[in-house]
Amino acid sequence: MALVHAGVVVLDCAEPEKLAEFYRELLEAEVADADANRVEIRAADGFRLALRRDVNTTAPSWPRPENSLQAHLEFVVEDLDAAERLIVSLGGRAVETREVTGPREERGYADPAGHSFTLRRGVPVGPKQG
Structure with a gap:
């Protein structure tokens, strides 16, 4: 049995209730746990995401080239245009x-609090270019 088990991805934000609603709707998820400073949602496929209150948080500035993208969420979709809407x-x-010319297999977005995420068709097959 593993000593450490996968936990949950946690995003800091000023208003976890509002951000949890964004991701709950996007992922068709349910609120799994909530208190005054943290809301956790769980999607039907088991993916868990928590939003934690941080009153001093500042929105990430990606994609500005002077700031490195440290981490982001990635979601797989069948219809990029419908998901974007x-x-x-x-x-x-x-x-x-x-x-970009031709079909775009990946698109970048920011949630209402500024956290970056991508939508992609299928599973990545090579390193990010550019």
């Missing part, structure tokens, strides 16, 4: 601004 309707925004 949902994200925008929930208060998220697109952060990928470069022009």
